[in-house]
Amino acid sequence: MTALLSFRDIWVEFGDRIILEKINLDIAEKSIVSIVGPSGAGKSSLLRLVLGQQAPSRGRILLDGAPLASECGPDRGVVFQRYSVFPHLTALQNTMFGIECAKAPLTARLFGSARRAAREEAVAMLEAVGLGHSLDQYPAELSGGMQQRLAFAQALIKRPRILLLDEPFGALDPGIRADMHALVRRLWREHGLTIMMVTHDLREAFSLGTRVLAIDKVRHDPHAPHRFGAKVVYDLPLRQRDESEGLEGAEDAAPEKEPVPDQAHPQAVAH
Numbered sequence: 489m490t491a492l493l494s495f496r497d498i499w500v501e502f503g504d505r506i507i508l509e510k511i512n513l514d515i516a517e518k519s520i521v522s523i524v525g526p527s528g529a530g531k532s533s534l535l536r537l538v539l540g541q542q543a544p545s546r547g548r549i550l551l552d553g554a555p556l557a558s559e560c561g562p563d564r565g566v567v568f569q570r571y572s573v574f575p576h577l578t579a580l581q582n583t584m585f586g587i588e589c590a591k592a593p594l595t596a597r598l599f600g601s602a603r604r605a606a607r608e609e610a611v612a613m614l615e616a617v618g619l620g621h622s623l624d625q626y627p628a629e630l631s632g633g634m635q636q637r638l639a640f641a642q643a644l645i646k647r648p649r650i651l652l653l654d655e656p657f658g659a660l661d662p663g664i665r666a667d668m669h670a671l672v673r674r675l676w677r678e679h680g681l682t683i684m685m686v687t688h689d690l691r692e693a694f695s696l697g698t699r700v701l702a703i704d705k706v707r708h709d710p711h712a713p714h715r716f717g718a719k720v721v722y723d724l725p726l727r728q729r730d731e732s733e734g735l736e737g738a739e740d741a742a743p744e745k746e747p748v749p750d751q752a753h754p755q756a757v758a759h
């Protein structure tokens with residue numbers, strides 16, 4: 489496996505509190521890695537490392553074998569649980585804003601043919617996420633699911649290679665979640681994305697992921713609980729979904745996806 493992203497002996501510490509310890513991971517290109525674990529284990533911290541919002545206390549993160557740039561560039565996109573769109577901009581303006589920032593970093597404004605091209609690109613992206621009829625609506629006029637669709641459009645318009653999802657469906661009700669899962673699966677395939685997704689929902693982790701990572705503390709000192717951090721305790725590669733499989737019924741088919749045979753009874757990762 490050629491890793492797109494590699495974590496090499498990564499530690500995250502805040503003062504004398506160890507959050508993550510000795511994380512060694514290779515993330516394959518075009519995989520969907522679901523990250524699960526108890527609250528406070530350090531799942532979001534793992535994503536923040538990739539986003540460049542958090543520097544490791546020790547260790548290195550490599551992208552294509554080279555040190556990951558600490559400033560988050562267009563190669564990395566993110567969607568959070570809470571709608572991260574701008575309330576004062578319409579859906580179209582929100583989506584165009586990403587292109588304008590990338591192409592005109594100082595003014596975030598494009599003119600003439602560049603602006604027309606950006607508009608066309610943004611309209612196509614909004615159509616792709618199912619918001620083709622809501623171009624001129626403001627976020628407050630959109631439902632929660634529609635706002636998350638807009639957040640995906642905003643993230644994907646910059647053509648990231650890595651998409652980081654932090655509980656992206658946590659605020660949505662179950663019916664809408666199923667639609668969003670189908671959307672993510674389609675966008676993943678069409679855009680050749682590599683996705684790292686934090687979720688508290690195990691079913692979601694297994695139904696969407698091509699690999700599930702569980703992180704947790706394996707050592708506890710009752711007198712100093714902060715002295716040990718979380719590690720990867722389970723690492724389960726899952727059978728890839730058949731590319732020809734339709735989206736309809738994908739949620740129903742998901743439970744049939746199994747760990748690959750030699751991982752069917754996963755052992756805790758050796759430490």
Ligand SMILES: Nc1ncnc2c1ncn2[C@@H]1O[C@H](COP(=O)(O)OP(=O)(O)OP(=O)(O)O)[C@@H](O)[C@H]1O
Pocket residue numbers: 502507525526527528529530531532533534
């Ligand atoms: N900037 C910071 N300074 C100090 N402590 C921090 C900082 N950021 C995160 N932490 C601590 O690191 C730990 C891990 O936080 P993180 O958000 O990564 O956990 P999580 O697994 O995503 O939790 P949850 O599932 O509840 O969202 C928490 O105890 C948190 O308080």
